[in-house]
Amino acid sequence: xxxxxxxxxxxxxxxxxxxxxxxxxxxxxxxxxxxxxxxxxxxxxxxxxxxxxxxxxxxxxxxxxxxxxxxxxxxxxxxxxxxxxxxxxxxxxxxxxxxxxxxxxxxxxxxxxxxxxxxxxxxxxxxxxxxxxxxxxxxxxxxxxxxxxxxxxxxxxxxxxxxxxxxxxxxxxxxxxxxxxxxxxxxxxxxxxxxxxxxxxxxxxxxxxxxxxxxxxxxxxxxxxxxxxxxxxxxxxxxxxxxxxxxxxxxxxxxxxxxxxxxxxxxxxxxxxxxxxxxxxxxxxxxxxxxxxxxxxxxxxxxxxxxxxxxxxxxxxxxxxxxxxxxxxxxxxxxxxxxxxxxxxxxxxxxxxxxxxxxxxxxxxxxxxxxxxxxxxxxxxxxxxxxxxxxxxxxxxxxxxxxxxxxxxxxxxxxxxxxxxxxxxxxxxxxxxxxxxxxxxxxxxxxxxxxxxxxxxxxxxxxxxxxxxxxxxxxxxxxxxxxxxxxxxxxxxxxxxxxxxxxxxxxxxxxxxxxxxxxxxxxxxxxxxxxxxxxxxxxxxxxxxxxxxxxxxxxxxxxxxxxxxxxxxxxxxxxxxxxxxxxxxxxxxxxxxxxxxxxxxxxxxxxxxxxxxxxxxxxxxxxxxxxxxxxxxxxxxxxxxxxxxxxxxxxxxxxxxxxxxxxxxxxxxxxxxxxxxxxxxxxxxxxxxxxxxxxxxxxxxxxxxxxxxxxxxxxxxxxxxxxxxxxxxxxxxxxxxxxxxxxxxxxxxxxxxxxxxxxxxxxxxxxxxxxxxxxxxxxxxxxxxxxxxxxxxxxxxxxxxxxxxxxxxxxxxxxxxxxxxxxxxxxxxxxxxxxxxxxxxxxxxxxxxxxxxxxxxxxxxxxxxxxxxxxxxxxxxxxxxxxxxxxxxxxxxxxxxxxxxxxxxxxxxxxxxxxxxxxxxxxxxxxxxxxxxxxxxxxxxxxxxxxxxxxxxxxxxxxxxxxxxxxx
Numbered sequence: 004x005x006x007x008x009x010x011x012x013x014x015x016x017x018x019x020x021x022x023x024x025x026x027x028x029x030x031x032x033x034x035x036x037x038x039x040x041x042x043x044x045x046x047x048x049x050x051x052x053x054x055x056x057x058x059x060x061x062x063x064x065x066x067x068x069x070x071x072x073x074x075x076x077x078x079x080x081x082x083x084x085x086x087x088x089x090x091x092x093x094x095x096x097x098x099x100x101x102x103x104x105x106x107x108x109x110x111x112x113x114x115x116x117x118x119x120x121x122x123x124x125x126x127x128x129x130x131x132x133x134x135x136x137x138x139x140x141x142x143x144x145x146x147x148x149x150x151x152x153x154x155x156x157x158x159x160x161x162x163x164x165x166x167x168x169x170x171x172x173x174x175x176x177x178x179x180x181x182x183x184x185x186x187x188x189x190x191x192x193x194x195x196x197x198x199x200x201x202x203x204x205x206x207x208x209x210x211x212x213x214x215x216x217x218x219x220x221x222x223x224x225x226x227x228x229x230x231x232x233x234x235x236x237x238x239x240x241x242x243x244x245x246x247x248x249x250x251x252x253x254x255x256x257x258x259x260x261x262x263x264x265x266x267x268x269x270x271x272x273x274x275x276x277x278x279x280x281x282x283x284x285x286x287x288x289x290x291x292x293x294x295x296x297x298x299x300x301x302x303x304x305x306x307x308x309x310x311x312x313x314x315x316x317x318x319x320x321x322x323x324x325x326x327x328x329x330x331x332x333x334x335x336x337x338x339x340x341x342x343x344x345x346x347x348x349x350x351x352x353x354x355x356x357x358x359x360x361x362x363x364x365x366x367x368x369x370x371x372x373x374x375x376x377x378x379x380x381x382x383x384x385x386x387x388x389x390x391x392x393x394x395x396x397x398x399x400x401x402x403x404x405x406x407x408x409x410x411x412x413x414x415x416x417x418x419x420x421x422x423x424x425x426x427x428x429x430x431x432x433x434x435x436x437x438x439x440x441x442x443x444x445x446x447x448x449x450x451x452x453x454x455x456x457x458x459x460x461x462x463x464x465x466x467x468x469x470x471x472x473x474x475x476x477x478x479x480x481x482x483x484x485x486x487x488x489x490x491x492x493x494x495x496x497x498x499x500x501x502x503x504x505x506x507x508x509x510x511x512x513x514x515x516x517x518x519x520x521x522x523x524x525x526x527x528x529x530x531x532x533x534x535x536x537x538x539x540x541x542x543x544x545x546x547x548x549x550x551x552x553x554x555x556x557x558x559x560x561x562x563x564x565x566x567x568x569x570x571x572x573x574x575x576x577x578x579x580x581x582x583x584x585x586x587x588x589x590x591x592x593x594x595x596x597x598x599x600x601x602x603x604x605x606x607x608x609x610x611x612x613x614x615x616x617x618x619x620x621x622x623x624x625x626x627x628x629x630x631x632x633x634x635x636x637x638x639x640x641x642x643x644x645x646x647x648x649x650x651x652x653x654x655x656x657x658x659x660x661x662x663x664x665x666x667x668x669x670x671x672x673x674x675x676x677x678x679x680x681x682x683x684x685x686x687x688x689x690x691x692x693x694x695x696x697x698x699x700x701x702x703x704x705x706x707x708x709x710x711x712x713x714x715x716x717x718x719x720x721x722x723x724x725x726x727x728x729x730x731x732x733x734x735x736x737x738x739x740x741x742x743x744x745x746x747x748x749x750x751x752x753x754x755x756x757x758x759x760x761x762x763x764x765x766x767x768x769x770x771x772x773x774x775x776x777x778x779x780x781x782x783x784x785x786x787x788x789x790x791x792x793x794x795x796x797x798x799x800x801x802x803x804x805x806x807x808x809x810x811x812x813x814x815x816x817x818x819x820x821x822x823x824x825x826x827x828x829x830x831x832x833x834x835x836x837x838x839x840x841x842x843x844x845x846x847x848x849x850x851x852x853x854x855x856x857x858x859x860x861x862x863x864x865x866x867x868x869x870x871x872x873x874x875x876x877x878x879x880x881x882x883x884x885x886x887x888x889x890x891x892x893x894x895x896x897x898x899x900x901x902x903x904x905x906x907x908x909x910x911x912x913x914x915x916x917x918x919x920x921x922x923x924x925x926x927x928x929x930x931x932x933x934x935x936x937x938x939x940x941x942x943x944x945x946x947x948x949x950x951x952x953x954x955x956x957x958x959x960x961x962x963x964x965x966x967x968x969x970x971x
Contacts, residue, residue, distance in 0.1 A: 015048070016097040017083075019166070027169050029079035030064075032071040034097055045072055052082055076169030077177075080114070083107035099158040105151045109144060110167050113137065119171060133168045219244050220275050222286045223332035225251055226310075226318055228406070235315035237300050237308040238264065239283055240334055241271065249334060252283075286331070293329035294322055316398035316408070319343070342408050348378045349417055377417065382407050386421060393418060433669055435466070440698040473702045476502040485536035487567040488529050495707055495714055499526040502705050503644060504533060507615075512643035512665030514621070516706040519648040519804050520722055520884075520914040521714065524557070527617055527646060528565045534615065535568065535592055541641040542612035544571075544591045548635060549619035551597040552797035555729035555921035557619070558595065568592045573600065573607075576732070585610040598623050601638075602631040608638055616640035620800065621647040624664060625657035627673065636664055649807045650704065655681045658700065666703060721905050723915040725929070726801075728793040730920060734775055735964060738923065741767055742962045749955050761958065765924070768962065772920040773821050773889050780820075787824050794918055798825070798888060799832050801916070805884055806833050806864040810911075811856070812884035815900045817870045817891060819843075825888070826867050835862050841869040857881045870900055879903040883911035888918055892928050922964050 014034035019027050033044065045061050062073045074082065083100075084107040096104065113119050113135055120136040137144050225240040240249040250271060251264040261279050263271055271279075290301050297318075300308030310318065320343070323333045377384040382405050384392070392400060393414045400407050472478050482501045484492060492500065499515060503526070506513045515523050531545060549557060554574055561570050571591035573579070578600075579587045584607040588594050594611075601608060616638055618624065624632040643665045651658040656677070662670050670676050684692050707714050730738060745764040749757060770777040774795055776786040789795045798814070805812050814829075816822045819841050826839040838852040855861045859881055866882065870891055882904040891897055897917070905913040919929050953961065 012093045012095055013047070014095045014097060015100060017100040017103055027076060027166070029074040029076070029083075029103070030066070030071045031074065031100075032069060044070070048072070048086070049082070052086075075173055076166055077173040080107045080110045080166065080170050084111040099155075102151055102154045102158060105147065106155065106166060109135070109148050109151065110170060112144070113167070114170065114174070119167060131168070131172065133171045135167060218278055218282060219272070220278075220282075221332065222282060223249065223334045224286075224290055224326060225249065225334035226315065226323070226336065227251065228315075228336050229401075233309065235310035235312065237310060237318070239286065241275065243272075252279075289329065289331055290326065293326050293331060297322060312397055312399050319399075336406070338406055342406055345408065349420060381405065389417070390421075433666075436470075436669075436699075436702070440695075440702065470702065472505065476705055479505055482533060484529050485532055487536055488532040488565055490525055490529065490564040492525070492529060493522070496522050496526050496529070499523075499705055499707075500529045500533065503527070503530045506703070507534075507539070507642045510641070511703065512645070514645045514647065514650055514661060514665060514704040514706075516645075516647055516650045516704050518706075518708045518808065519801065520724070521707060523646045523648070524560055524619075525564060527644065528561060528568075530644075531568055531593060531615070532565050540614045542614045544588055544611070544613070545593050545615035545617065546608065546611070546613045546638070546640070547593060547595045547617045547619060548598055548601050549595065550623065550796070550800065551599065552728050552793040552800065553619065553726075554595055554597060555793075556725075556727035559725075559727040559919075559921060561593070570595065572596075573604070578604075580604075580607060582610075598631055598635075602634040605634040605637070613638060613640040615642045615644060617644040617646065618664065619646045621645035621661050621664070622649050622657065625660050627656070627660040627663065632660065636667070648804050650706070655684065655696075662700065662703070669703070670699070721901070721913045721915060723917065725917045725919050726797060727919050727921050727926075728797050730772070730922065730964075731791060731793060733791060734771055735922075737771055737775060737778070738768065738964050741771065742964065745962065746955070746959060749958065764962070768924055769889055770818060770821075772923055772925055773816070773818065774824070776824070777818060777821050782820075784827075787828070789828060794888070794920060795825070795828065798886060798918070799828060801886075802829060802865050803832060806835065810884060811863060811882040812865050812886060813873075813879055813882045813900075813904055814865055814867045814886040814888055815870045815873065816867070816888045818889065819869055821888070822867045822869055829865050829867070833864055835864050837865045837867060838863075839867040840873045842872045844872070853877060853879065868900075868903075870896065873900070873903065877903045878908065880909040882913075883909070884914045884916065886916045886918070890917065890919070890925055890929065924961055927961055 015031060016034045017029055017031045020030050021027055031044075031048065045063060049061060060078070064071055064073050083104045086094075086104075118135060118137045119133050121131070121133060135145075135148055137148065220241045220243055223240050223242070225238050227236040227238060229235055238251050238253060240251045242249045248269055250267050250269050252261045252267075252271065253264055254260070255262045260276070261271065261283065263269070287301060291298060294301065297308075300310060300314070319335060319339055323335060326333050377386070377389045382402050384402070392409060396411070398409060398411075400409060476498045479498070479501045481497055482504050484497070484500065499517070503513060503515065515526060517523050517526075527547075534540060534545075547557065551574075554572065558570065558572065561568060569590065569592045571587060571594045573584070573588075573594055573596040578584070584604075588611050596604070596608070616635075618635065624635055626632060645661050645665050647661070650661055656673070659670050659673060659676050659681075663673075671679075680692065680696055683689060684696070741764060745760065748760060752760060767778055772794065774787065774792040776782075776791070779786070781787075789799055802812060802814075814822075814825060816825065822839050822841055826837045829835075829837045838856060840849060840852055844852070852866070856863055856866050856879060866879065868877075885901045885904050887897055887900070901913070901915050905915075917929075919925050
């Protein structure tokens, strides 16, 4: 260090620099660039400067090819007032820097003594400014400051004059006591008030709260509303500094002075009078400066000014705001804030008979009679009264003792609206519902959703009660479910059936959108039974459209719960066509078909006037432009019902598609819905728009979720259900060939060989029910298309719904290859990782899978497990759905697997889904277990060996494919 220092003297220079953000900082460096040893100047200059932590807080920056030290204003004042470099260092300061050092000493002294004040000449809305306020007794310091600032300017350093402001602002920003002190100043002033050109500096300092007002009163400009004696009046008003009532005042006649206005309850205190003349004249000058175009009203000799209605409105709307911005208190009528925010509302008042027994409603197209009313707050106007006021072109009007504000643009828009509406004979019931549920509709011709003016609806007593029942299904008197329905409805399911029947009564469709597992199927079956038993059919039979994979499930459930219904399947190559179909359908209560056939056989389906048209898994028509969706919409039906657990999977247009099916036109044309609802919500996520849409759709959607307290009380801890699927035509042909081969060879074998052949055939048939490729051993991806197996297709659909609900499931299969393929199919369909646990997974991998699945923060929905590897010893309570993809036919084994999720630690209700393939040995053995026919639980619980002991005739009955289950 000594060798370096002794080599030469260092000459230090400094100057102020303005950053990009408008802040000034002091830059220090060597006068000669050759002396600027990189990284060494900071420790040399600040070795003994504690405030900068010995240089640690000093930033080194590059300016061109020079290295300079950057000091903020406060630190610069502290350091340059008393530099602390390395003691053995030989330093010289440039003349420019010596001038800055003198300024630094003065700034430091001023800040320590509080010799500074706001600089009203430089103060603005965006930036505060401060100036030196050295007492007059310190004349020498004042001269030193003036000389130093002048010298700095002559040296080209214009930033020096901003030094004090920068230091004070840094102090307010970084030191909490200073910040708190300034907050108190701002609080006292009410708000940061900006200086106006004509303002007196003392008044300005008082206005911003920096200086205390010593007058015993304060002054405001008051706008008084008209009375019997005078119109709108502008006048001064006084109030005690400590608060209290305001005293309106006016000049006295014949002598210079002021007196209270007639009607004022308080007198002017005598101690105020010596200050009144000067203070009120000064205030009048401030008012004139802020409102130069109001000189006639403000320069009146009486001290008060008379205003017309239009001038009063201008003062309320804009002039008062300008006065407040100038720091002048203003007193306005108490009603103004409420009145100015009120917007005219056009209100259609329903005639009292609408919705009553005398004038019932049937359908959304029903025309409803009404009278137009207009409302401003609590003031109601008839159409005639409004048009009269509009002609008078007044802004402020007193109606029945209440002031109202009429905006000319609003008046023009409403006149145009009334003219357009006058051409209509009435509103449709659809219009009534939309206007009421959305809280009104924009009345401008473009229908902009953010329009302030809205047309509202005032429902009569009948419609109010009707809508309450529709929106709150628990308010509806429960329908008497006929004895021909063999199921037992839970309370919420009974409400669902009643709700559907209530909608039917008025020709309105509905979406039953209960969570999966809450029994949408059973509710619709009870509905159909009620309709039949009470002879409510308007036309022909009802039509159910559902995915192919669940046709068998519907057929099976109808046999179980509603055997009185005549059910016709329209499915398969041998289905009826043309007139044969129409004739066959007339003999049924319910026709079941698939989505794909609804399009292919549209001509046949259009031959029938359907009573009820129900879509199961109605999200299948979410794309309104598909041929399938359009074909279904064209079908004629008295009542339309949509069943879906996911009424909107991705986009709002999907919701529109379902609603356009149940109640065509209810949400308006698609283009208008996109423009008015979809685009604004997707762009802004506006809560008011979202709430309006929710109110709009809620009456025609009944959605109960498993988390609802009322549902939780009605559900058992574990809900077991069977999911019935049918074989595809390909599976059916392969199944029959396998059974034929088995039966041909059974009687030719020894008992041991016979048992082996039966078990082998049993395995093959079970594999075939899962997927044809599992039987053939074909591993090509193309061979594993989900369409080849309704069971696979149904599983994928249900898992997709579970994923949409943010829930998780376990899927058990006894075949390793099947599990592998399910894993791949699910990952492709869900776009989520799907773990697969089987006997070949080592313990470490097994533990990792379980840990990740149990961690609800990890993205996951499904966990595939082989029954043997995952059926016991695991805790998988993150899942609340359990699928038995293929059956073990051992209740104890299946229950053990289910208990991986249904165990201590599970907080949700567990749904257990057991897949059964209709017409196959899966259905027959399931029936035998369920009904305990020909065996008991102990025997079945041992193994499948009991099957091998059956006679050939019994085996024929067990394995043979039931033809009625497959239309081929």
